[in-house]
Amino acid sequence: MSAEISPDEIGKIAEALASRYLEPYLAVVEERQFSRKEVNDSLWGTIVLTPIEVAVLDSPLLQRLRSIRQLGVVHWVYPGAVHTRFEHGLGMLFQVQQLITALNTAWKLQQTEGTQVSPLIDGRSAQLLRLCALLRDVGQVAFSQASEGALENLAGFTTLSSDFTKELLDDEHGEDRQFSEIFAYHIVRSSAMRSLFGTLLRRFAPEVRFNRDDDDAANASEVLKRIARTFIGRKIDDHLPLLHELVSGPYSAERLDQLVRDARFAGTPSLLDIPRLIQKLSVRCMRADELPQDIAGQISVSPGEDTWLFGVKRSGASVLDELQLAQVLAYTKIYRHPKVVAIEQMVRSFIEAASKLVTPRQLLMFLYSEADDAIVSFSRAALAEALGLGAIQLRSDQEEQLRRAEAILRAIRERSLWVQAFQYPGSYLARDDEDPRARNLDQFLELLMHPEKREHFAQRLRDEVRTMTVLLGNKSAFTDAAFDSMVMIHVPGQIAGETQTGRAFLIQKSGEPVPLSQSMATRGNWAEQYMSEQPRAYIFCPPKIADMVYVAAEKLVRVELDAKLPGLFIEASKREGKVVRDLKRALQPLDYWKGTPYDIHPKPERMDRLDASRTIVKFDELRQSFQEPEADPSQDQASGQIPKNRRTSAWLRQFETSDHVDCALTVLRSFKLLTRDDTVAAVRSFISISTEFEGACVIPFGSMKDSSVMDAYFAPDVGRPFIDGVHTIEEYAALDTSRPLIFLDNFIASGNQATDVLAAWFGREDLRKQELHEKREALAPQTIELLRRTKIAFVFVAGWNNGIDAVRKITKELGVDAQVHCYLTESDLPFAKECLLKAKHDPAKVDGFLKRCREIGRELVASQVRTKPLDAKTASDRELGYGNRAMLLATLVNVPTQSLTAVWMPGKVDGSDWSPLMRRRKKI
Template sequence: MADMPIRSALRDASPSLAEQIDSLCEEWLGTLRASLDEAPQRFRPKQLNDPIWGTIELHPREVALLDSRMLQRMRGVRQLGLAQLVFPGASHDRLEHIMGVVGAVDRMADALERQVARRNGEFKRDQNGEMIPGVDEDERATLRLAAMFHDLGHGPFSHALEPVLELTSPLDSTARDGGEWRRELQGASALLSKRYSLNSRPATSEVIAVMIVTSEPVTELLRSGAFRLGNLDAIEVQERIIACIIGGVAGPGVTHLSTVISGQVDADRLDFLQRDAHHSGLEIGFDTERLLSKLEILQIRDSNLESADPSMRQRIASAKNNVIHQVGIAASGYGSFEQMLIGRTFLYDRLYHHHKVRAAEAMAQRMLLVAERDRGRRFDLAEIFLSVGDDTFLRLVAGEITHPKLNLSSAPASALAKGILERDLLHRAFAFRGRFIAAPPGLGAENADANRHAQWKEVVKRLDGLHARYDLGAEIYALARDITEVLSSADIDRAEMEVMAQALEETGPEQIIVDLPGRKAGAIRILARYPDGSLKLPEFSFNPQKWADAYDLQKRTGYVFCARTVLPVVALASRIAFLRRFGIVMAKDADAYIKAGQTIDTAWLKGLIAAGLIDVDTSALLTSERHSLLRVRAEDLAVPDAWLAEDPDFASRMAGQLNRHLKGGLMAAGRDALTKTLEALWRFVDGWYVGPRTTSELASEAELQKLLTEHLRVTLQVDEGTEVAGGELDLLVERQVLIENKYHGTAANPDKVGKGAGAQGRRYGLALSSQLVVVAAARRMTVKGPVPAKTKAVIVKAISDDNDNRVEIRIDLPFGAKLPSREHG
């Protein structure tokens, strides 16, 4: 596979995808090929007037391609998805952008040619060094073709569609899958990433564009006389176009100009930043002409490269004359480059991630998913890539018009489509952002930020993908239904609850959507040439990577969207769900970002507590105290050094298990109590192992409780035998940690000793708002069984599958060994 031509490798690795794309391209290009055969002279050069680049000249083969259905289907596929619902001018489409990239390619090629001529003139005067390659006509023609192909992988709603295409399994497990070509998409992306040594996988739209270029109909087109480029054959042209689309710097077809279409200063970015800003009415103000004038083709040697990039060093070592060339920038162009980066961030903040734009795009994604679910099978690529614009596609789903190639019947999908068409968009019920995560009191600024950062990373990780967000939305919907039922039964705001219950029934779980925008910023990798001739990464007045990290924590915002009629109950359900699942509460700053009320009705909370839907601590965390939970750190477990000598990973492993099962962490009082309790318990276990307990008899559970109680009371507050929740608990330590003692007088597997103790402790914990249950499980040893090492005698496990932020720590206490025990301490 590694030596196979990239076209063959891609098509062999994704046969179903290749077959579907071949069929589409045959349909799109059939009339073009016929026209070229009959009258190739009919295609003449044309000039287009463009609001960004002025006059753009197209060559005959480009006019032929532009007039094909392959390009014309991009008319009406909006560049910014559904942003025109918020920014009315932002209705420009992908076809306009594609033509703009052709114009930008010409400007970049002209600028690079000027720089190459100047630099080569300097080399001649110095009589030193070899010539820098320029931009010949074949290269320029290839780049222009790549510009015309680079965005053809987009379907309705542009980037909003990509997460739907990336799902390799259906929303409903009962639906017929039909997603083989989606799995092949993932494989093709991985193959491209490997063959071109990319730092990240190509986007789904880029992979589809590459597969279009490698299709049989496009291959035949490139073999025709009208599309011949100098001495390059069709396969060479294909490979160069592929390298341009994915921005390859090494691999099949890569040249010194491959990043002109997709790089860090590329024609695609130069066009869409200006075009999007122009049409949305948002001024970003960076100097495009100066940036273009500072672009260069760098001559990179081991001697002038001041970079630790090992892959580039390897490429230099294997290159002819140990020299490679690629597009870079002069150091004097930093200011313009910085302006571009800042402008891009501004557009993400104000335009691409605008909350109403996010709501509309989330509705479109959900619409497609539930349409697939309700018809019982997934979409074929041909059904998604209909030659219709975004609005027409919405009307098809809404049931207002029909199409012979798309058969749909889904009331929830239709309702979402109509909501978008009529701009009846869902509203913000809950906002979540790293900066909003409330910190427990007394942590200090540095520790609070560290806790907040760790929790935000966990949220982002666990909400990665539409499936995870759909599941959380369904959980919020179920909670909202429970809340309205409980409060209505308790006669609390009965009329309001009945109205919201009816609205929830009518809208369904499909219209509660959890949305989190992706992180787009990446590391800066473009090289800059300094006046002394050295090549290194640009030196900015800010650190782009740290700025991207700060943006992720400070500005990147997720939302829970719902219908206006159910905002109050969904807002409350969202807060409860995020606390249960992630152990976080949003601080009051988040209230300014939502449409729901900024306060929670205390009568509602009292009604939910009375019904057992939430506990007192949950109510406090959601209202007056407004702080989140703490993640457990290894140092919080107070593990003795002797234990760590036996197993150095014990503390970190146990902390990881606790955090996983606690769904986010502990309340501050709970974490302090955990540390104190475990510190005392480790001493108790040490004494148990060092003394005669492992070989002597233990009469009963009462004797175990007596021993443990006496030990703990030396340093801790211990309540014993308190009646609660219809039972009598064993021990409550520091009012936070429940200890259940269990005894088995015959030889037993430690996992079976007091198997239900954790669940019993959970019942008490719900009543006492305790998150921690320790089960001290004494069990008689077998004759042949070794005394387990102390670090192997501790097990952390979930108490139940109810996702209620409670955990069991089980400690095995062996006794009655018939053989002499071995010291493991």
């Protein structure tokens, strides 16, 4: 399709179509006599037509409306909704006459009894409005609003409405118009229509004259100009500034017939009480300078001249509420029924395919000339002929588009309909325990509302679905061009007429007329609140790829927008959780999820078992005692977004295979958290075997930044006389006491840190561990001498043998007579391999799990930000925790680096953020 189509080009197309349908008819109307007729309508009973109306209705241009259904594709969902635009035109004519009569009566009742008064809306204007009603849908094409919405979404048509407003109505008020209204505007003002009306007005309605001379052509042009202006909501009478709203307004004939007729034939309820609405119509005579400003700015009369404002009595405000309610029900139950919208998206896909084969002019000529049923029944050859491609040798890509278009028509014909693959609910509440990203979907909604971004997202969806089908071995299922037609995003716009109702005036016995919108503002717009609960966006596609589309949407939202779909979206989207889960699992071994956040990866099947949930709950109870630090955004972007009570399951699902998850569950069950009780037991057990330390002072081993401070705080729980108090080393030196001294720490591994602390205290730089790069100050000489003559012990709550030996060795080298005690030794501590084998896991699966842990640890270590890279050996020695022993231990405030790296280290694994099980607190 070519670039943007202009209003001028639309005018030329309208001119050509009007000529095709009307020129042969011109000779007929010159000779045929048309007389008054009565037509029986299934809703309104007998409708009386004037001769000119009969002549207009008999024209081929109006007769074509018999083959265009009022509700487009709704009959595929509501079988009774087969009424046509032709019937709707007759209904509009009936209702506009009802409105005219009611307003004239209301005006007459305001006059002094016995006063003779001319009708406010005279016969000339009444006939004009009746003709407006008949011609209002003359711009409709096949499939009605379904095609209209599709055309407005095509690249060539997106700016047509705004361009029309700017170019033709730059000096007027009002909003942009729908395509069918713009098209009808041009058709009615075509030369063929002027010729027709020149004859019809002269022969059958000479009283309908708006110019002062006898120029029939000029009069016809003026009449048609006024008719056309009603279609686009512009005034047609300066003294009756709202006269056009009887056709296109808050309580217009078009709305009154549409809402009742559509509900009746669709079989849905409607609460609209038209007789009461008509009874409540009112008229207010006002000087022009007293009119509301937005109306006064549109008319050209002297300030003191009389004008008449139409509205509804203040007591009839509830009738307008009923009108809004009827419209809301029609939209929610009929026009926006998900299956109706799905079929409309199929029509849109068909039109998009056709638009790639023909010019905008050819496409419009095709849609205007063909009937709904005819198009649906087309074979490929018939479709090509109707599009004007029958004699053309098509390229391969054109052949593919033609096949695509015909396939969609066949699917509609056979009712092999698309389904809703995704729905963005009107409102939702994310659970308190859900990922905070589930509350951060505003950016996604903004994307869906933006036409260009929405189409880009749709293309990304198609690419993702195409990738899935290839990975799953279904490459031949669809061609690339077919994919482009099978995923459609639909964002429901504002309800047509939603703001129009608010423009209706409430006319009071005294005081100025008040717009209904002003009344709504004070009492609340219930319709707006109701519609806010309706879905904000849909994605439609064929059933066979619907689950893939949902999965693709979930992935793109998470990866590209850093947001997450709440759990309720899957239910709102009519997807079955198990089916979606199975699809995600099928893609797991095919590397589809590689490089994406783990929280959207499929939940491993092993986690569905009851024992898994029990293990998670039990570990979460253990976690409650762990004083975890806040996540560092520069290093850990995953766990900080996960609620605490979901952290365990989030960590567990990162292992992905059931065998690995099975082993990881044993890791959780085996994990040891050193508690206050362990600290107290460690001190008590030491004093029980070394009674000479009764009444000792306790000092945390290390500095104030070490977790040993917390253990020293717990030590007094042992009670007197076993412990005399807790001090810093400086405080102890100042006490001038001979009491024994216990240095207390929670864990020792290799002993490097402990020996470095002692070497620094005693000023022995030759014994320092320079590779630690720790800055530590030496103790005062008198403090060193005090330590050498004091009875000293080093008590560790838990530790490795080589660490204990290292402390014993260095204390001797430093000339300190010290005892070294470890409460929980290596045999008491959990290590991953030993725990897994003890739990009777298959040794081969244990090796596989530890191999995966090594891979994870390797990537985590490599992803850390450092000023200087680690050498290969050091990095390798940290894959399973420092020392590669895969210990499963934490204290109340920290996780030793010797614990399994996958447990505590954040970073990147397979290109995705890794969420640690327990965050480690770094020293400052």
